[in-house]
Amino acid sequence: MSDNMNAFQNAVAQFDEAAKILGLSENQINLIKEPQKITISKIPIRRDNGDVGIFTGIRVQHSTARGPAKGGIRFHPNVSLDEVKALAFWMTFKCAVANIPMGGGKGGVIVDPKSLSPHELESLSRRYVLEFSDVIGPDRDIPAPDVNTNAQIMAWMMDTFSLNKGDYLPAMITGKPIELGGSLGRKEATSRGVFIGVMKMAEYLGWNLSEKTAAVQGFGNVGSYAALFLHEAGVTIKGIADISGAYVTDSEQGLNVPEMMAWVADHGTLQGYTAEGVTMPDDPMSVLEMNVDILVPAALENQITTRNADAIKAQLIAEGANGPITPNADHLLYERGVHIIPDILCNSGGVTVSYLEWVQNRMGYYWTEKRVNEEMTEIMSGAIREVLRVSEERKISLRMAAFVVAIQRVLKASEIRGMYL
Numbered sequence: 001m002s003d004n005m006n007a008f009q010n011a012v013a014q015f016d017e018a019a020k021i022l023g024l025s026e027n028q029i030n031l032i033k034e035p036q037k038i039t040i041s042k043i044p045i046r047r048d049n050g051d052v053g054i055f056t057g058i059r060v061q062h063s064t065a066r067g068p069a070k071g072g073i074r075f076h077p078n079v080s081l082d083e084v085k086a087l088a089f090w091m092t093f094k095c096a097v098a099n100i101p102m103g104g105g106k107g108g109v110i111v112d113p114k115s116l117s118p119h120e121l122e123s124l125s126r127r128y129v130l131e132f133s134d135v136i137g138p139d140r141d142i143p144a145p146d147v148n149t150n151a152q153i154m155a156w157m158m159d160t161f162s163l164n165k166g167d168y169l170p171a172m173i174t175g176k177p178i179e180l181g182g183s184l185g186r187k188e189a190t191s192r193g194v195f196i197g198v199m200k201m202a203e204y205l206g207w208n209l210s211e212k213t214a215a216v217q218g219f220g221n222v223g224s225y226a227a228l229f230l231h232e233a234g235v236t237i238k239g240i241a242d243i244s245g246a247y248v249t250d251s252e253q254g255l256n257v258p259e260m261m262a263w264v265a266d267h268g269t270l271q272g273y274t275a276e277g278v279t280m281p282d283d284p285m286s287v288l289e290m291n292v293d294i295l296v297p298a299a300l301e302n303q304i305t306t307r308n309a310d311a312i313k314a315q316l317i318a319e320g321a322n323g324p325i326t327p328n329a330d331h332l333l334y335e336r337g338v339h340i341i342p343d344i345l346c347n348s349g350g351v352t353v354s355y356l357e358w359v360q361n362r363m364g365y366y367w368t369e370k371r372v373n374e375e376m377t378e379i380m381s382g383a384i385r386e387v388l389r390v391s392e393e394r395k396i397s398l399r400m401a402a403f404v405v406a407i408q409r410v411l412k413a414s415e416i417r418g419m420y421l
């Protein structure tokens, strides 16, 4: 058995499987499966040496059936239209499973941001928003951070959009700095959600988290805080991998996650990090196959495939990333009884707090971090309960259950809105 590495085809395969479980008609499928709108634009910038740099920018609005499109912007050399389509598709169902009143969108620029100076990065971010200013907006499509984009980039984008429209429009984007209408708790939100997912599953499985071990692939915003929350809950973190390699240990206390985060804050990546008892395996991908109870893939798509699925030893996989497991590998793991908290549920804490940020921007009234975390915990716990209920009732995987819950909500909204002529 081989894997399809096209993210959109994989996303659609998940949808088709869930549509079959629900017995959807061809008409119903056609109404909600394909993206609503795709915009592709040339993004020119002036490089520091005076040259013109040309990049390709993409924004996909998969669905606005339940509310404005919502989803991040990714800067990465491997961005492609199919990848952005898949990510926008997952956003639709992520918002629906969390039951927040938003649709799904995603953006991307095909660029290696490491090849840009800070000034070039700012130019690219501002020009992206300018090029897409007709299709995005606080009631239309609200971007956010994703791989290689952060609060500073959101600030430049908000500034560009606001200056062009003549109004102060913080609700046009989320994941902003706190000073510009960002929400307390947003930075850690995706990981806090991943942690809530792990906690709820541990409860369900009768596990004591402080006796468990974990490995985390990816040490960006999602992976680092997910590792930290697990570490703080007493989970022994045996392995962490980032772009510079994998860092593993056999020691009883596991990796020192706060120390590793501090290293990244100073150096950008884990490159050069050393500590007693920590070794670096030749193959960074081996972090996925470690002998641990919990695995958190928090990097990119298609990391767990039919090639390594049989070697995975974790009993619980919490998908911090979007689409880290191919459909064929997903089936192999499910048949082996591995519990997988699917991306559209597991990493929905980020977009949930983005929604709360947007709500605060619309009110012009800001909540304490405690209030934000409480609201988010309630939304996520409700979503996890519902997905577990449907999974037990229909005897289907958590992924299929999440899609069943989400598809029903999107379909219902589409059908009630009806057809305009």
Ligand code: GLU
Binding pocket: 070, 071, 072, 073, 142, 143, 144, 145, 146, 147, 174, 175, 322, 347, 348, 350, 351, 352, 354
């Ligand atoms: N990029 C994040 C995701 O994939 C967050 C999106 C958002 O906050 O809109 O869920």
